[in-house]
Amino acid sequence: MTLEWEQVIVDAADPAALSRWWAEALGWTVVDGAPGEYEIRPAPDRLPGLLFLAVPDRKVVKNRxxxxxxxxxxxxxxxxxxxxxxxxxxxxxxxxxxxxxxxxxxxxxxxxxxxxx
Structure with missing residues (x-):
């Protein structure tokens, strides 16, 4: 069996804003901007990416x-x-x-x- 690392999912209150912040921080590009779901990658054809999803709850403890x-x-x-x-x-x-x-x-x-x- 072969696995390819596609992306890391990041819960976000504002996925559009957070994906833009990370894209600027990493020098990556937004490759998908569907409502409530934004993906960034090093380049459009390079993996892995970060996928930001809208969630209603706020972060309250240290990330695992x-x-x-x-x-x-x-x-x-x-x-x-x-x-x-x-x-x-x-x-x-x-x-x-x-x-x-x-x-x-x-x-x-x-x-x-x-x-x-």
Whole structure:
């Protein structure tokens, strides 16, 4: 059996706005914008994507799944994401080499330190 990773589903109060935020944060493109459902991908023909679905309930606890990103320059990338509307998040991680942020709807993600060569 072969599986292909198609997408990660993200519940959202405003899937259009959140998908646009993530598209800008990642440099991806919106490939599907049906009412209540927006998908972004690295390019229209590249997987996996992020699919944002409208849900009526708000996020209230730490995500059980989150994304990690490894930039070339952690400090610059954190500053860029904060300028886009991310905010620092405390999920009990303590002092670490990564920075935990949350998107505009509170979904946590981590910006890792640059990979050492």
């Amino acid at each position: 799944l989150h994304l990690d990103f490894r930039p070339d320059d952690q400090e610059a990338e954190v500053a860029r994401l904060l300028a886009l509307g991310a905010r620092h998040a405390d999920v009990g991680q303590g002092e670490q080499s990564w920075v935990t942020l949350a998107d505009p709807e509170g979904n946590e993600f981590c910006v890792l330190a640059a990979r050492r060569s």
